[in-house]
Amino acid sequence: MTELRWLKKPRCNECGQEIIEPHLWCLNCNNLISIQPIKGPKKSNINLKSMWSLNSFLPSFSKIVSLVEGNTPIIQIKNIPEIKGLNVKLEFRNPTSSFRDRASSLIVSDALSKKYNEIIGASTGSFSISLAAYTSHAALKSTAFIPGNLELSKIEQLKMYGTKIVDTNKNLDESIKSAKNYALEQKSYFPTPNDNLLTIEGQKTIGLELILQLANIENVIIPRGSGTLILSIFRGFEDAIESGWIKKYPKIFAVSLKSSSNSHIAESLEMKAPPLLDHIKKIIKKTKGKELPIDALDMIKNASEVAKKEGLFIEPASASVIAAAKKLVHDEIDPQSTVAILTGSGLNALNKFAFQMRNLKKTVWGLSETSTRRFEILNIIAEKKNTTHGYAIWVSLGKKKTIQSIYHHLDSLNQDGLIEFKEVGNTKKCLITKKGYELLNKMREIIDLREI
Ligand SMILES: [Zn+2]
Structure with a gap:
């Protein structure tokens, strides 16, 4: 394994412990590790073409x-x-x-120099995407542990780079923990952005x-x-x-x-x-x-x-x-x-922008307008705990289409066995069926439908 060659040895600000591995926090006393300021060449001697023009x-x-x-x-x-x-x-x-590419270039260079086969990512997205791209460029494997609320557009990018995705369905801190354990088991390179x-x-x-x-x-x-x-x-x-x-x-x-x-x-x-x-x-x-x-x-x-x-x-x-x-x-x-x-x-x-700009409760990418609408309606019925009716759904959707079209969608959802009707007084309330719930949960697993 090739050692990292630092210009100045990283050292703990508190206990003075020197380290070689690129940690940000001291393993002895848990305080911040840093590098003393580096004296580089004169400004006029630098011909800035990329980050690596600053390699001194x-x-x-x-x-x-x-x-x-x-x-x-x-x-x-x-x-x-x-x-x-x-x-x-x-x-x-x-x-x-994203600015993360500057970090990824160093991190993946380190992993490649040390002959690792796989790099593990765990972050809110941009860092994982960046690592995935550099890992591909280095012809290494990558795995990303993603938190439950990660955006669909970020997940799609990870897939494009061929990253294996582990959806932890947890928050970021928990995702980082899972990733760390996996990296230890697999002896993979795990550069947590906050400890590197x-x-x-x-x-x-x-x-x-x-x-x-x-x-x-x-x-x-x-x-x-x-x-x-x-x-x-x-x-x-x-x-x-x-x-x-x-x-x-x-x-x-x-x-x-x-x-x-x-x-x-x-x-x-x-x-x-x-x-x-x-x-x-x-x-x-x-x-x-x-x-x-x-x-x-x-x-x-x-x-x-x-x-x-x-x-x-x-x-x-x-x-x-x-x-x-x-x-x-x-x-x-x-x-x-x-x-x-x-x-x-x-x-x-x-x-996020689509959600704000369209003022829709949910945005479903890749589905037709009709399917999106059916899905939104099913979601509204589920969220309102089975006590909703056509008019209330129409209002929830911002009265954008005719109320008749809502009733039409309700009928088709009913025919498909996803909802059922119940007469209460003068109104017909909608109840989501077990099949409806199962479908909704499956959809929620694969698309970005958690509360924004
Ligand atoms: Zn220390």
């Missing part, structure tokens, strides 16, 4: 797996008056449309690129999530200071999800108390930035505005930085010396 800041591997990640462009917002001139770094222009120093070292190239690309950068707006992206960009700034590229840290503004929000809209921002939280708070304070909680629906609104006015289709978690910029611009920042990181593509969140 990165660990080295016997084999490198790259799909040409990094060197993502920065452009300015033009048509949204309140944030005109704001710089946005288009991290969704990476090979799998290569994640941080790969993603820190965003911070280094920001300094190379923008001369006057004073503020950076970053989605918080588990905190690894903030830690990474800060690491990039540390290296930039050590190398004499900048004198002081740009302010870091961390965007989190407002706790009252409907969290499934931005799964990657969902974690309420990530293990890195204390450390992130220190970083924010050190750079004189602050944390901004944003409402999930605000994210959708901003994502759709940025798509319509700027031609950039980003996922809701990414749009959180636009909402934050609007709040900050009044008195705290100058848009022209600020950059917001647009982490991922809207294509990864198609179902």
